[in-house]
Amino acid sequence: MFKNLTGRLDSVFKTLRGYGRISEKNVADSMREVRRVLLEADVNYRVAKDFIARVQERALGQKVLRSISPGQQIIKIFRDELTVLLGGEAPNLDSLLKSPGIVMMVGLQGSGKTTTAVKLALFLGKRGKRVVLGATDLRRPAAVHQLGVLARRANLPIVTDEHGSALSVAQRTIEFCSENRMDGAVLDTAGRLHVDEGMMAELKEMKEAISPDHIFFVADGMTGQDAVNSASEFLRWLDFDGVILTKLDGDERGGAALSIRAVTGKPIFFGGTGEGLGDLEVFHPERMASRILGLGDVISLVEKVEEAVEEEAAARMAEKLARQTFDLEDFLDQIKQLKKMGPLDQLLGLLPGLGGKLKSLKFDERSLVPVEAIIQSMTPEERRKPGIIDGSRRQRIAAGSGTSVHQVNQLLKQFFGMQKMMKRMGDFKMSERSVGRDFVKLTHF
Ligand SMILES: Nc1nc2c(ncn2[C@@H]2O[C@H](COP(=O)(O)OP(=O)(O)OP(=O)(O)O)[C@@H](O)[C@H]2O)c(=O)[nH]1
Ligand SMILES: [Mg+2]
Known part of the structure; x- marks a missing residue:
């Protein structure tokens, strides 16, 4: 959704964020760039012009440029004004x-x-x-x-x-x-x-x-x-x-x-x-x-997850998180739940910091097929304790699932990474942004 727009705006913001200090000229330059992006997206000319004028006026307001993080402040102003442009409040249903x-x-x-x-x-x-x-x-x-x-x-x-x-x-x-x-x-x-x-x-x-x-x-x-x-x-x-x-x-x-x-x-x-x-x-x-x-939409993501994940499964996962015993069975469960939530690249677009980068990240759901096959070729014990899967077991699993040892290695590596992430999530020490990054790394087989 709006990948093009998001990608272009992201690069404007990156430039803004990069400045330690922002001058009026920097603001004017980036607003000119934003205006061009909006017009290319075929936003009504008057609407684009008024919008830019409002953002610019607020951005040049007294405190913003002298604040500690002017770039971030401007992005926030931008988001606020964009919200107003889209209607401000949620519709009354x-x-x-x-x-x-x-x-x-x-x-x-x-x-x-x-x-x-x-x-x-x-x-x-x-x-x-x-x-x-x-x-x-x-x-x-x-x-x-x-x-x-x-x-x-x-x-x-x-x-x-x-x-x-x-x-x-x-x-x-x-x-x-x-x-x-x-x-x-x-x-x-x-x-x-x-x-x-x-x-x-x-x-x-x-x-x-x-x-x-x-x-x-x-x-x-x-x-x-x-x-x-x-x-x-x-x-x-x-x-x-x-x-x-x-x-x-x-x-x-x-x-x-x-x-x-x-x-x-x-x-x-x-x-x-x-x-x-x-x-x-x-x-x-x-x-x-x-x-x-490209700031993500964690709330919609959570709602989608809530709709797709059965309550029981969610409760089980919460317990696993608390006890830090996330195993390959759970991993398989997660993949199945993920598939239920709809196209993954759409879903990933909701994660903070990813919107603009998704243009190049085309997620192919078919890549999950070998993952399921590999896990299904493991014994219950192996799924519970993936640590015991040594070289010869890997060979057997690869043969059984019609994949290669390399793919099995890949998967286990991803899994151990995810397990680590789950542990960290259990400790509640992660920022939303890093969850987003890890999530993509781990699901991008
Ligand atoms: N990707 C996508 N396609 C959509 C969406 N909504 C509708 N479409 C597709 O757009 C095409 C036209 O949709 P229709 O519902 O037939 O449009 P309509 O306004 O009834 O068309 P007319 O009756 O001919 O005026 C169909 O192929 C739909 O599947 C959407 O949200 N996303
Ligand atoms: Mg019709």
């Missing part, structure tokens, strides 16, 4: 979570409405709300089918009528919702171009007829100013309540993400982070700012 009601998804063609409609319905379902999907996109022949396939995968009910109109399907879906005493309906609408006034008028008509409780504008996060311009147009016609930014997992541009809030004044509620139906995150401006700046 209370009413959506309490009674979703009628939710309308609108946006440009291909922005991700259909996928996000299902993701959102699933998100609500996980939080105890019963929601039905309405397939009101009757323009694209395959659209109803697409929503149907996704709905089936998510095990959600869907209402459609290929001979009806968008409005009649919407109304039918709402009836279905109330007849079945459900908590809400998510309506997938047809994509349109902002220049298409006829189609915009149709959406407005639907809005007036059904009075939705929430209208979300779905915007493709990989685009730049175009998405923002159309957001303004949709806002004019529909006055939507909030934005959902999709494709945040792509590393292109990201300009839309940075400017859409400032331009529309509407909060960003969610971010889409993949094609999977579970890939929807509540949008937290502060965490996102940290991620963009």
Whole structure:
């Protein structure tokens, strides 16, 4: 996510951090560089200009340049202002979570409405709300089918009528919702171009007829100013309540993400982070700012871990940590849990100090396959006490797992390193940053 942006900003900050003293000229130079980076990411020109002006003004403020670590201070100012730019506070989901009601998804063609409609319905379902999907996109022949396939995968009910109109399907879906005493309906609408006034008028008509409780504008996060311009147009016609930014997992541009809030004044509620139906995150401006700046997002990481790791396994691990008896069984467990959490390079991007470096670090999950095979070829005793694995045992394990002695050696080396790290974590003496570094070293086979 935003790898490009993060990588570029990281190098600006590195320069800033490197200075023992920072002059006004240094600040001006780096802000000029930041401005260029933002414009290349296709951030709206005005937004970039105002943003830089605010950061610069604060950076040149009295105390910053004379402080002990001016570089760090400027980065902090930058993060604070970026948080404000992304909306400041986390979105208020209370009413959506309490009674979703009628939710309308609108946006440009291909922005991700259909996928996000299902993701959102699933998100609500996980939080105890019963929601039905309405397939009101009757323009694209395959659209109803697409929503149907996704709905089936998510095990959600869907209402459609290929001979009806968008409005009649919407109304039918709402009836279905109330007849079945459900908590809400998510309506997938047809994509349109902002220049298409006829189609915009149709959406407005639907809005007036059904009075939705929430209208979300779905915007493709990989685009730049175009998405923002159309957001303004949709806002004019529909006055939507909030934005959902999709494709945040792509590393292109990201300009839309940075400017859409400032331009529309509407909060960003969610971010889409993949094609999977579970890939929807509540949008937290502060965490996102940290991620963009390569400062990591430990909170989101912890939440992901909590979702994937069963409580029991987590408790077992905590005990192991306390007793400092982390063995190869646990190592295998960890690898399995890690795989459940989703693409590893996305996960690693959440770690502090790594965001910008991930461009070159392409993690290949397949590299974990031999690791599992090797551990599975060990006897239970070997897994518990890896110290006993001598040369001849290594040869046997390599042969048994279809790997080489070199790979077995590698793995054991990684494991002993991880064991050491676990011990240190048990002693709580590590900073977040060094955990991040070790983590990568150890998982990068
Ligand atoms: N990587 C990634 N792909 C996404 C995300 N959201 C949607 N997509 C993909 O983007 C493409 C378009 O998504 P749709 O949901 O069909 O978009 P739409 O707005 O309904 O498109 P139209 O109905 O044609 O206007 C699909 O291939 C999706 O899988 C996301 O968060 N990440
Ligand atoms: Mg669609």
